[in-house]
Amino acid sequence: MTVQACFSGTQGHFVLDAAFEFPVRGVTALFGPSGCGKTTLLRCMAGLNYLPQGRFTIAGEVWQDEQVFLKPYQRSVGYVFQEASLFPHLSVRENLLYGARRCQTNTPYPIDFDELVSLLGILPLLDRSPARLSGGERQRIAIGRALLTQPRILLMDEPLSALDHQSKQDILPYLERLHERLSIPVVYVTHAIEEVARLADHIVLLEQGKVQAAGNITETLSRLDFNIRQDEHAAVVLPATIVEQDKRWHLARAKFVGGSLWVRGHGLQLNQSIRLRVLARDVSIGLHPIDQVSIQNRLPATITELAVSDDPAVMLLRLNVDGSPLLARLTSRSAHELRLEAGQRIWAQIKSVAVLE
Numbered sequence: 001m002t003v004q005a006c007f008s009g010t011q012g013h014f015v016l017d018a019a020f021e022f023p024v025r026g027v028t029a030l031f032g033p034s035g036c037g038k039t040t041l042l043r044c045m046a047g048l049n050y051l052p053q054g055r056f057t058i059a060g061e062v063w064q065d066e067q068v069f070l071k072p073y074q075r076s077v078g079y080v081f082q083e084a085s086l087f088p089h090l091s092v093r094e095n096l097l098y099g100a101r102r103c104q105t106n107t108p109y110p111i112d113f114d115e116l117v118s119l120l121g122i123l124p125l126l127d128r129s130p131a132r133l134s135g136g137e138r139q140r141i142a143i144g145r146a147l148l149t150q151p152r153i154l155l156m157d158e159p160l161s162a163l164d165h166q167s168k169q170d171i172l173p174y175l176e177r178l179h180e181r182l183s184i185p186v187v188y189v190t191h192a193i194e195e196v197a198r199l200a201d202h203i204v205l206l207e208q209g210k211v212q213a214a215g216n217i218t219e220t221l222s223r224l225d226f227n228i229r230q231d232e233h234a235a236v237v238l239p240a241t242i243v244e245q246d247k248r249w250h251l252a253r254a255k256f257v258g259g260s261l262w263v264r265g266h267g268l269q270l271n272q273s274i275r276l277r278v279l280a281r282d283v284s285i286g287l288h289p290i291d292q293v294s295i296q297n298r299l300p301a302t303i304t305e306l307a308v309s310d311d312p313a314v315m316l317l318r319l320n321v322d323g324s325p326l327l328a329r330l331t332s333r334s335a336h337e338l339r340l341e342a343g344q345r346i347w348a349q350i351k352s353v354a355v356l357e
Ligand SMILES: Nc1ncnc2c1ncn2[C@@H]1O[C@H](COP(=O)(O)OP(=O)(O)OP(=O)(O)O)[C@@H](O)[C@H]1O
Pocket: 011, 012, 013, 014, 032, 033, 034, 035, 036, 037, 038, 039, 040, 041, 191
């Protein structure tokens, strides 16, 4: 069961030619630089833009093809914009209920008002006026209102971009909780890699109206061609589960496909699902396991690919840790002196791991 999107045509001087599909569950990030066509694609999905050469289906239900073009009001879409446009004369509760009244479908997994209020942490805000809310609170209400229409798909256009850094950090945990509960596909437009790493299950990488890569987050984000341009931020994201705690040293062991890593244990529970983000610059390579170093995390791996970055002094390596990818960033001289090559077995030494809860 997938969502299939295929849109091509021109808008002024801009040429869009994008085809991709993604599962009907989970968050799919449309990611790319400013002007690459993310918003245009989202508007095509909502029926707000019409490109005659378009096809859009959700689990086999056709919203656009050669014969069909459902008007925006005929599409069961929840749309969240960069800035929340709440009705100023209605209270938060009334804004939310406005969404519920516009409920269009009999979805198999409807979202309950009270549950949503609790997931978004907005109970204390229900009787307030939108004028008395912070930007982050307003955006949570806008998400709630969109979801209470019980849409078949939720489209979010850079929902955090108008918020300051702290408000972004505050709202992300709510989005993560929501993500676990939602059974509809969410398309999330962003150019912030941190939001992708924390929220997305799938990703579509866009550039100048074309799809550069699309697929599962772990595989796609570990591609060398993508990471070469991320420079210092090149990283992999690994889904993991906490399987052991070392209370004495405040550490926890996070197991992922292919291995496990010790991470800071503060606030983590046994069996908790988390995501690990490992920056390429925190991974070094050894030909043998070395004991007497301070680095605790060492994993046997195979080099699968090497690439020189735009800066010829720096190389990026893609590693395979028994089924999971890892990236390592090192100087070209180190790679040359260690005679590193594809297929070689090595030890990856991981200096630091970020836990994205
Ligand atoms: N209605 C339109 N007519 C003509 N050109 C348009 C129209 N809408 C968008 N464009 C152009 O299409 C290109 C893609 O715009 P779009 O807003 O989809 O990009 P984006 O990736 O969402 O960018 P950003 O991250 O800055 O919001 C831009 O060059 C824009 O100027």
